[in-house]
Amino acid sequence: MIRPTLGSLATPATAKAGQRAAVTRADELALLTSLPTGLFIGGEWRAASDGGTFDVCDPSTGDVLVQVADATPQDGLAALEAASAAQKGWAKTAPRVRAEILRAAFEAVTARADDFALLMTLEMGKPLAEARGEVTYGAEFLRWFSEETARISGRFAVAPDGRSRLMVTRRAVGPCLFITPWNFPLAMATRKIAPAIAAGCTMVLKPAALTPLSALLFAQVLQECGQPAGVLNVVQTTSAGEVTGPLITDPRLRKLSFTGSTPVGVNLLKSAADQVLRVSMELGGNAPLIVFEDADLDAAVDGAMVAKLRNGGEACTAANRLLVHESIAGEFTQRLVERMRAHTVGRGTEPTTLLGPLVDEATRAKVHELVTDAQSEGATLALGGAYIDGPGYFYEATVLTDVPASARIMREEVFGPVAPIITFRTESEAIALANDTEFGLVGYVFTLDLNRALRLSEELEVGMLGVNTGIVSNPAAPFGGVKQSGLGREGGFEGIEEYLETRYVGIADPFAAAN
Known part of the structure; x- marks a missing residue:
């Protein structure tokens, strides 16, 4: 795999129209x-x-x-x-x-x-x-x-x-x-x-x-x-x-x-x-983001980008497992790869930067360890998966597909710009996959079926749920999780x-x- 340098991914600091x-x-x-x-x-x-x-x-x-x-x-x-x-x-x-x-x-x-x-x-x-x-x-x-x-x-x-x-x-x-x-x-x-x-x-x-x-x-x-x-x-x-x-x-x-x-x-x-x-x-999270076959795909991809790449993925609310219905998984993956590939990587002070560095080398090493483990277990690398050469702790925006249940990334929180995609066939299968974790902070559901959304709001073992949105944090709302995601x-x-x-x-x- 070609490992791009930081310079090849970062846009020059010259400000475009309308940018600071x-x-x-x-x-x-x-x-x-x-x-x-x-x-x-x-x-x-x-x-x-x-x-x-x-x-x-x-x-x-x-x-x-x-x-x-x-x-x-x-x-x-x-x-x-x-x-x-x-x-x-x-x-x-x-x-x-x-x-x-x-x-x-x-x-x-x-x-x-x-x-x-x-x-x-x-x-x-x-x-x-x-x-x-x-x-x-x-x-x-x-x-x-x-x-x-x-x-x-x-x-x-x-x-x-x-x-x-x-x-x-x-x-x-x-x-x-x-x-x-x-x-x-x-x-x-x-x-x-x-x-x-x-x-x-x-x-x-x-x-x-x-x-x-x-x-x-x-x-x-x-x-x-x-x-x-x-x-x-x-x-x-x-x-x-x-x-x-x-x-x-x-x-x-x-x-x-x-x-x-x-x-x-x-x-x-x-x-x-x-x-x-x-x-x-x-405490920790391992948030599922579930995309059903009837979802507005544009909204789902937008939501996935926010839920996954907000703060470079270094958030307890990050979507760490993207569960996508098998009938739309191919198109969803293609769109997500295109969007993540276009994310400009660079120092956060540059006006065109959309993805900054990870916080330290230990965090970057853990992210890469989880990516390589998933590949060794049979996952397919659709995008990224490598360090970015140069100073700082930069890592490529990464998409994994066909991630098996045995991969550590299915159970361990990945604090980085890595999106593992898993497919499902039925609603009950999606719920089982989403709940198969000791964590229960937040989940995301994309569907146009109101009854389904209400069912999942009761079936998913989370303290917070975003419906057709990739962000739930709001000072006017109670933030917290269930199971090993915390108390209070x-x-x-x-x-x-x-x-x-x-x-x-x-x-x-x-x-x-x-x-």
């Missing part, structure tokens, strides 16, 4: 030199307790972008101390005050959308257009939960026997630990931070070591928007277990929220059990419930004395 001009090196340096690089603890930026730092690199070149403080276990405990000290006062802060901080943060992030987008592209690799989309998505959690803050309610009722009164109130869970992934550096932070602020919880955030810069900039923005000291603390580190482990076993911590792989989530759940922590787990929900009306406890007060009959 390419970002200059001066733009990048101006942003990077203005960033905070310390730990954010108790409202102050500080160095790590041992003075340690680590490099944050550009996955499109491998070059160092900036060095940031590398937190120690002592720094993690200092962050929890700050959060614990601020908890009581923050929980008593008027809901409207908390709401206004969130609203101000929404306005500030929106105003600085270009900065956040460029920063995400530099540290994670996604194209600028996608990064701007993430800014919009991530900021919307701030607006949504600013509107929910003042709607936290309880109830008051007469007991059924009439002899007492029942009062139910809601209160903040308490200090939280958030562990966020590298693939959506801003949105995964705001999706947790916004409802916690709304509920009156303080936080320690441990962002991914690969992409800590967006979290640091967001912490700075929140501080500028009036967030009190200690409410949000940020401790980036290359020693995740050593820093977060003591926090999870500390009795001052009351909630743990994690987004990442299922194996790591399982270990965190075991650790959290000792303190009986409230937990939210958004983020976003929607349900999102704030994860940060509230219920208190019941029984009150003696106020009329007893009068009688």
